[in-house]
Amino acid sequence: MIRIRKGRERFPFSKGILAKSIARTGLGLDEVYEIVQDIQEELQRQGHDEVRTSDIKDMVCDALLDRGHRAEERHYRVTRQIQYLEKPVVVLIGGGTGVGKSTIAAELSHRLGITRFIGSDGIREIMRYMVPHDFMPLLHESSFVAGRRLQNPFVQENIVYAFTQQVNMVSEGVLAFIRRGIKEGLHTMLNGIHLVPGYVDLDDERDQMFCFHYILHLSDVEQHIQHIYSRSEGSRRDPDRYVDRMNNIRDIQQFITDMARQHDVPVIENRDFDRTLATIMDDVITTLEEHQ
Numbered sequence: 001m002i003r004i005r006k007g008r009e010r011f012p013f014s015k016g017i018l019a020k021s022i023a024r025t026g027l028g029l030d031e032v033y034e035i036v037q038d039i040q041e042e043l044q045r046q047g048h049d050e051v052r053t054s055d056i057k058d059m060v061c062d063a064l065l066d067r068g069h070r071a072e073e074r075h076y077r078v079t080r081q082i083q084y085l086e087k088p089v090v091v092l093i094g095g096g097t098g099v100g101k102s103t104i105a106a107e108l109s110h111r112l113g114i115t116r117f118i119g120s121d122g123i124r125e126i127m128r129y130m131v132p133h134d135f136m137p138l139l140h141e142s143s144f145v146a147g148r149r150l151q152n153p154f155v156q157e158n159i160v161y162a163f164t165q166q167v168n169m170v171s172e173g174v175l176a177f178i179r180r181g182i183k184e185g186l187h188t189m190l191n192g193i194h195l196v197p198g199y200v201d202l203d204d205e206r207d208q209m210f211c212f213h214y215i216l217h218l219s220d221v222e223q224h225i226q227h228i229y230s231r232s233e234g235s236r237r238d239p240d241r242y243v244d245r246m247n248n249i250r251d252i253q254q255f256i257t258d259m260a261r262q263h264d265v266p267v268i269e270n271r272d273f274d275r276t277l278a279t280i281m282d283d284v285i286t287t288l289e290e291h292q
Helices: 015-023 029-046 053-066 070-079 101-112 120-130 146-150 159-184 203-208 221-232 239-243 246-262 273-289
Strands: 003-006 009-012 050-052 089-095 116-119 188-191 210-217 267-269
Touching (some): 003 053, 089 159, 089 246, 101 273, 116 120, 120 159, 159 188, 221 239, 267 273
Parallel strands (some): 089 188, 210 267
């Protein structure tokens, strides 16, 4: 039996664990298992009973390069070292309703090996249980209909203003979640409409983490509507509820992207899942590579 040595620990070589780590690069599973099989056969051929984890990493990198997968090799090499960084990684994926934030954030978490993951709607839901409806009614409304809470005979619905008030509230919960992660040295992934540049103030924490903030955007209205219908599949969400308020959703989306540009936060057109994912991954990997 081949054993892997990591510091003082010893554990059996596992093809499944190795395959999982390589699969995070986005490589097809068939090729992943070919690489794993080749590595196992090479270890057996060399007659090793015990190898270091660093040796396995080098073998994977060589195999990826031999197959022409330079981007995947870089991804594998850098993300394998994330756990040894001196500061935690915090990634924020913002944008309007239905632009694909959750899907992108989930895949990013998988690729980067980040297990601490939450959406701003989840934070808002916790806050709802803590704060009575009568005390903060805006907190208990969906972002794109919160404006109706401010209507009266003298004031018309102001969807963006109401949204900013809700963002101010939820941002406190977001900051608390991030600060807790920093304190414990935990890598963190957040996504949600409330992650608006200029409202989530992380200036005091910048030196304590590697922070990445991106805003997703969809310029085409029809594609935006299609995203909303697609995300409703397999859930209890009523897509028509969102489509009927599309003007409100688009107004909020425009406000978020305007704020992103004012604060130099990248705005990514999410027309293509793979392209968006590759853009963000390349940016994260490039930055982290400089600190390894």
